[in-house]
Amino acid sequence: MKILIIGTGTTGKSVYNYAKKHEIDAFILDERENYDGFEREDIFNGDFSGIDFAVKSPGIKPESKIIKTLEDKNIKIISDIEFASYFYKTKDIVAITGTNGKTTITTLVNEILNKVGKSYAVGNIGVGVMDVIDYDPKFIVCEASSFQLAYIDKFHPHVAVITNITSDHLDWHKTVENYRKAKENIYKNLEEDDFLILGASCDYVKTINAGVKNTFYYSYDDLGRPGLFTKDEEIIFRHFDGTLENIMKVSDVFIKGRHNIENAMAAILSAYSLGVDLEIIVDTIKNFKGVEHRIEFVRTFNGISYYNDSKGTNPDSTDVALKAFEKSVLIIGGYDKGSDFKKLLEDNKDKITSLVVMGATSELIIKEATELGIETTRVKDMEEAVSVATTIARENHSVVLLSPACASWDMYPNYEVRGRHFKEIVMGLER
Secondary structure: OEEEEEOOOHHHHHHHHHHHHOOOEEEEEOOOOOOOOOOHHHEOOOOOOOOOEEEEOOOOOOOOHHHHHHHHOOOEEEEHHHHHHOOOOOOOEEEEEOOOOHHHHHHHHHHHHOOOOOEEEEEOOOOOOOOOHHHOOOEEEEEOOHHHHOOOOOOOOOEEEEOOOOOOOHHHHOOHHHHHHHHHHHHOOOOOOOEEEEEOOOOOHHHOOOOOOEEEEEOOOOOOOOEEEEEOOEEEEEOOOOOEEEEEEHHHOOOOOHHHHHHHHHHHHHHHHOOOOHHHHHHHHHHOOOOOOOOEEEEEEOOEEEEEOOOOOOHHHHHHHHOOOOOEEEEEOOEOOOOOOHHHHHHOOOOEEEEEEOOOOHHHHHHHHHHOOOOEEEOOOHHHHHHHHHHHHHHHOOEEEEOOOOEOOOOOOOHHHHHHHHHHHHHOOOO
């Protein structure tokens, strides 16, 4: 086997390290020529002869020069999750995709499965899919991005979850149709004994007809389909035979908000599909404290509560965060992915005390907000954002919410660094 690895970031290093350890003939290519940590003789010399396929990092866009070259030479291009699936011994793979909710569900499912066997959360959550293969896990829980799913062929989870699909990453996919197609690749290899779990609160996802026999749906409201819904403050399971079973009280889900109830439902169905006892599932959910950077409480200082939702990287995710509070001073803005902010601002006008705007999307957001009569302040960085937001919140008895509705790449390498910087600033506030 001879492979070409495209990109030298976290994914590229993960694939490269596995290949070297297992004596796979691997070469590395990076358009930025950032080869720190790689052996010089493994840097690609431009000879494509004998290359079986290329493993592409998620951040490499389809229109990049190297991708066009590979396509012209008819060299197969795959993602890291496709490559990893060639080596996994376990068939108990849960793959989770969607515009929102992926990380919370991935983390929660992994916590549940670790109660009954060795499980690892991998993929878009930050751990390379190649990094855990040699640990011989019983379960793999993979947060799969559209970037990864766009380049799969045989990747075959036993349980596939789609949370929702709304407009996102149009700078990469160009059209909503391309984005949907990539997401829906997650179920293309499912077989009769596999499970598909669909977030039916999303108007598009609930119409998906994948032809998968074991399809569960989850929604706060009862749609009359197999899966989970709520009624009278209970989470209820409608089995495939139509029988109903009370699972747990809505109030027993520790992480709050309607969206988190649905995230918990997705986790319940995922673990149940793998045969985990419902008592173990429910106990784990009752004690699950949530995910860093997702409506994460930071502190209350001088009567103002601060929340870090740096993982709110698109308008739909920020919409969910805003609906968790009565009034918010919202810190918003960042890298421009081609998102439309008008609906977010229209729908939440009464919940937004003021916008503190920064980053590449500042002008667009301010224009939309001004037309709607929403107060805005433009700032240059996170320090100024927290300072301005604190002053406004003190006068208006609001929470301060960082939920940028944008990616971080114009100012930070990723949303984690952005969120931790926000928390550092907030924790450093003095009277």
